Amino acid sequence: MHNNQSKSKYVLWLVCLIALTGFPMRASADVPYRTFTEDSYERTIMTQSAYSPVGVLAQEIPAVNDKGEVEYTSLQRPQDLFIADNDDIYIADTDNNRIVHLNEKGEVVRLITLPESPLNQPQGVFVAKNGDIYIADTGNKRVVHLDKNEKLLNEIGRPESRFINESFVYEPTNMVIDKRGFIYVVSKGSYHGIIQFTPEGKFDQFFGTNKTEVKLMDIIRRQFYSKEQLSRQVRLLPVTIRNIDIDDQGFIYTVSGSKTEQVKKLNIRGENIWKDMEFNKGLFSLSTVESDELVEKQLTDISLDQNGNVTIIDKSRNIVSQYDANGAMLFYWSGRSALGNSLVGLTSAPVAVETDSKKRLYILDEALNLIQVYEPTEFGATVHEAYKLMQEGKYAEGEQYWNKVLKLNAHFSPAYKGIAEAAFSRGEYERARDLFKLAGDGEGYSDSFWQIRLQWFQRNFSTLANAAIIAGLILWILIKLKRKFNFGMMPKSNKLNGQTWFQQLKHVFYILKHPIDGFGDLRYLKKGGYISAFVILILTIVMLLVKSFYTSFTYNPVPVYAKGSTYMLTVFLAVWFSWVICNYLVGSIKQGEARFKDVFVGSSYSLFPVVLLGTPLALISNIFTLSEASIYNSIEVGMLLWSGLLFFWNIQALQNYGVGETVLNITLTVITMTIMWVLVFILIGLTSEFVNFVYTIYQEVSM
Numbered sequence: 001m002h003n004n005q006s007k008s009k010y011v012l013w014l015v016c017l018i019a020l021t022g023f024p025m026r027a028s029a030d031v032p033y034r035t036f037t038e039d040s041y042e043r044t045i046m047t048q049s050a051y052s053p054v055g056v057l058a059q060e061i062p063a064v065n066d067k068g069e070v071e072y073t074s075l076q077r078p079q080d081l082f083i084a085d086n087d088d089i090y091i092a093d094t095d096n097n098r099i100v101h102l103n104e105k106g107e108v109v110r111l112i113t114l115p116e117s118p119l120n121q122p123q124g125v126f127v128a129k130n131g132d133i134y135i136a137d138t139g140n141k142r143v144v145h146l147d148k149n150e151k152l153l154n155e156i157g158r159p160e161s162r163f164i165n166e167s168f169v170y171e172p173t174n175m176v177i178d179k180r181g182f183i184y185v186v187s188k189g190s191y192h193g194i195i196q197f198t199p200e201g202k203f204d205q206f207f208g209t210n211k212t213e214v215k216l217m218d219i220i221r222r223q224f225y226s227k228e229q230l231s232r233q234v235r236l237l238p239v240t241i242r243n244i245d246i247d248d249q250g251f252i253y254t255v256s257g258s259k260t261e262q263v264k265k266l267n268i269r270g271e272n273i274w275k276d277m278e279f280n281k282g283l284f285s286l287s288t289v290e291s292d293e294l295v296e297k298q299l300t301d302i303s304l305d306q307n308g309n310v311t312i313i314d315k316s317r318n319i320v321s322q323y324d325a326n327g328a329m330l331f332y333w334s335g336r337s338a339l340g341n342s343l344v345g346l347t348s349a350p351v352a353v354e355t356d357s358k359k360r361l362y363i364l365d366e367a368l369n370l371i372q373v374y375e376p377t378e379f380g381a382t383v384h385e386a387y388k389l390m391q392e393g394k395y396a397e398g399e400q401y402w403n404k405v406l407k408l409n410a411h412f413s414p415a416y417k418g419i420a421e422a423a424f425s426r427g428e429y430e431r432a433r434d435l436f437k438l439a440g441d442g443e444g445y446s447d448s449f450w451q452i453r454l455q456w457f458q459r460n461f462s463t464l465a466n467a468a469i470i471a472g473l474i475l476w477i478l479i480k481l482k483r484k485f486n487f488g489m490m491p492k493s494n495k496l497n498g499q500t501w502f503q504q505l506k507h508v509f510y511i512l513k514h515p516i517d518g519f520g521d522l523r524y525l526k527k528g529g530y531i532s533a534f535v536i537l538i539l540t541i542v543m544l545l546v547k548s549f550y551t552s553f554t555y556n557p558v559p560v561y562a563k564g565s566t567y568m569l570t571v572f573l574a575v576w577f578s579w580v581i582c583n584y585l586v587g588s589i590k591q592g593e594a595r596f597k598d599v600f601v602g603s604s605y606s607l608f609p610v611v612l613l614g615t616p617l618a619l620i621s622n623i624f625t626l627s628e629a630s631i632y633n634s635i636e637v638g639m640l641l642w643s644g645l646l647f648f649w650n651i652q653a654l655q656n657y658g659v660g661e662t663v664l665n666i667t668l669t670v671i672t673m674t675i676m677w678v679l680v681f682i683l684i685g686l687t688s689e690f691v692n693f694v695y696t697i698y699q700e701v702s703m
Contacts, residue, residue: 032343033335040413040440040557042282047409050322050331050380051361053345057106057371058091075100075369079123080136080174081352081362089354090125090133091364091371099125099135104356112150119144124174124186134183136172143172143185145201156183159195159203168192176246184244184252191238193270194254208266210238210256243301243352247308255299255312262299263312277327279312283319283334305355307388313350313363320353320363324387328414331380337368347372359384379408386418395422413439420444429455442557446626449554453625501531508536508608515646519653522605523598530597533604537576540607541569543614552621555632575673579603582672583651586665592655602654606646613639 035049060072076095083089088109089102097119099112112133113119120139127133131148143156158170171188178184181199184207193209239258246252251273252266265274280297298316305311308325321332337346349367356362359381361374376384382404389398395418402418409415420435424444429451436444457464507527511518522528548556548565584599586592594602617635624632652662 032345033333035331035333036283037331037412038329039411040416040438044282045411047331047412048379049333049377050383051333051374052377054360054373054375055106056344057089057102057362057373058100059370061093061100061111062108063111077366078364078369079351079366080125081354081364081371082125082127083354083356083362084127084131085129085357087356087358088127089362089371090127092122092125092136094121094123094138097121097139099133110150112146114144114146114150114152117144117152117155124172126175126177128177128181129179134175134177136174136185138171138173138188141170141172143175143183143197143201154201156185156197156201159197161203164203170195174244176244176252178246178250178252184246186241186244186254189240191240193238194241194244194252208241208252208254208264208270208272210241210258210261242299245302245304247304253302253304253310255302257298262297263302263310274327279310279323279327280314280319280321280332283314283317283321283332300350301352303353303355303361305359305384306357307384308391309384309387311353311355311361313347313353315350318347318350320347320350320361325391330383330387330414337365345372345374379405382408383412383414386415390418390421395425398422415439417441417444420448424448437553440557442554443626445557446554449552450625450627453623501529501535504529504532505535508532508605511605511646512608515649516653519602519605519650522601523594523654528598528601528605530601533601536604536607536611539611541572543611543618544568544572546615547618550622551618552624554624554626555621555629576603578673578676579669582676583665583669586668586672587651587655590655590661590665590668592657592665594651594654598654602650603647606643606650609639609642609646 031049031052033049035047035051036044037047039045058075058078060074062070063073065071073096075091075093078091079094080092081089087104089104089106091100091102093100097113099119099122101109101112103109112135114135117140119135119137121137122135123138124136125133132153133146133148133150135144135146137144141158144152145154145156147153158168169187169189172185173188175183175185182204183197183199183201185195185197187195191210192206194207196204196207198204239256241254241256243255244252250268254264254266256262256264260278261272261275263274263277263279264272266272280299283297296316297314297319299312300315301313303311309330310323310325310327312321312323313319314321317334318336319332319334322330324330335346337343337348347363347365347368349365350363351366352364354362359376363372363374364370365372382401386398386401386405389395389401398418399422402415402422405412405415406419416435417439420432420439420441421444423429423435424432424447429448433445433448433452436442436448504527507518507521510521510527518527545565548568580596580600580603583603584594584596587594587599613635617632617639621632648662648666651657651665652659655662655665657665
């Protein structure tokens with residue numbers, strides 16, 4: 001017996017060892033941070049490291065002092081980083097008033113100080129295709145244009161235009177140059193947007209201006225304040241742009257501190273192609289979680305690689321995130337480096353990010369005064385190559401890479417989408433449908449189902465046509481027989497018809513035709529009761545479950561079992577019962593005539609359109625694709641609107657109100673519900689604190 005237990009223990013240890021050595025996250029042990037992504041249900045999951053740190057650059061910069069001696073200096077509050085086509089690195093060493101030029105290996109090539117016109121606090125640098133160097137010389141309020149040999153070619157000062165007033169602030173912090181030679185400059189504190197100059201340095205226009213963010217209180221003030229009061233308010237201005245980048249196709253990318261559209265992709269007309277997209281939403285930083293801080297995101301820079309993948313850095317939370325060219329999340333990681341005790345790969349205050357031709361990432365840290373260098377891991381490189389092939393439409397070639405990704409990490413849901421695209425291109429629509437579902441792609445699922453449905457109709461069209469003709473003939477014969485012999489199609493149940501609650505339940509159909517009279521009959525003719533009301537409530541709950549579990553994946557890509565059916569039903573019942581209670585109380589105060597029973601029964605009966613249409617809608621969604629979305633949405637909106645109107649007529653009839661009084665009653669009911677739930681949450685919190693207090697006293701006394 002003892003030997004068997006020992007053998008079992010050894011087998012258990014062996015299984016654990018195999019599991020640990022085969023666990024897909026083993027690569028994360030090589031880096032000082034954890035890498036995450038999001039699955040098809042937008043849940044955060046851990047992955048292997050997509051990038052691994054390989055070292056730091058620019059820790060010590062050799063420079064010749066006034067005595068002709070070589071001494072080593074460090075960067076001082078650097079603000080920008082640029083990598084040229086030959087992978088040379090340019091750093092805006094702001095507080096040292098210079099541009100540091102390094103080669104691909106990180107060796108110093110030269111220090112650009114422009115002795116004939118010294119730089120002053122330069123915060124941005126850009127190198128054109130021909131080698132010309134552009135410097136945002138912030139302290140001197142100019143953009144300096146040099147050739148590749150540091151010869152001063154031009155200075156772009158404050159823009160001159162009759163549209164620019166004297167209060168305009170011109171302190172360039174960064175710029176990009178397009179293929180035509182046009183210069184796009186970001187100025188500190190300027191809310192006008194990007195300043196666009198011609199290749200000759202003449203002002204052309206403002207470009208990509210952010211929208212003014214108006215809050216609810218601002219709208220209220222504008223409606224009720226006088227002109228004098230409004231003049232004393234702080235003027236609402238658009239949020240300024242923090243940083244800028246440009247890709248090979250000429251699209252310009254900006255990073256701002258606004259609540260919306262923090263990252264914008266601008267076309268040549270200044271239109272934001274990514275206006276419906278939000279980046280770094282819901283991402284958390286391990287450094288802020290561990291320190292129990294609530295830190296808002298502060299995006300500071302953006303970089304693009306050759307495949308269009310976008311890398312974004314968040315200075316306040318030390319998050320590095322990467323998205324594909326369509327804005328889909330690839331991965332992100334975070335980790336804060338302590339000053340004086342820095343680790344390779346961890347940042348403290350990242351301000352700039354760049355990507356070289358080998359897809360290595362370079363992150364400039366203004367607090368640590370150095371550059372962190374990262375290179376793609378096997379996992380990251382495989383994902384990048386798979387995405388590249390999928391974007392090029394080479395689904396078959398990309399499938400092998402996606403299969404490799406799944407072997408490394410079976411939870412990486414974008415891989416299923418890539419394989420599904422390959423199956424769809426080969427005509428394997430059923431396999432593609434199942435894979436799109438695993439990937440959480442409702443649109444791909446719909447397209448695959450459309451092809452499956454089309455093929456089914458083509459195979460069975462003659463059978464369906466014959467069945468429709470036969471069914472029509474049978475129905476015609478039954479109607480003729482009914483008229484001749486006067487028999488019922490369905491047997492009548494005298495037992496059910498004799499039940500009061502069943503007769504009350506049937507009254508709901510009369511309410512659908514004559515809502516105001518029907519609701520009035522609930523009270524004055526006793527056409528409603530608690531039993532029938534509870535039956536409709538139960539049917540509503542059944543409908544919610546059917547709609548959640550049996551609606552097609554096309555229209556419900558995040559099913560209820562991913563959210564929690566108990567939570568959904570609890571919220572529904574809590575809202576409904578609080579509505580009944582608050583509506584009754586408000587009606588009692590506002591001289592309403594309805595009893596509690598009337599409000600309870602009437603509110604239940606008002607849910608019947610949802611019961612009547614919700615379940616069939618959920619079932620027929622399984623034969624719909626996104627092509628029929630307008631039909632599906634119209635039925636759903638109509639169902640909710642119908643139910644809402646019944647609630648309105650219910651209050652009007654039972655409380656004996658006019659239209660205006662009914663609107664006031666509904667408004668006060670919603671306000672009362674809000675106050676009630678605030679008080680409930682406060683009471684729950686105080687009760688919890690009181691229980692903890694009593695338990696603490698008990699522990700003190702019992703010691």
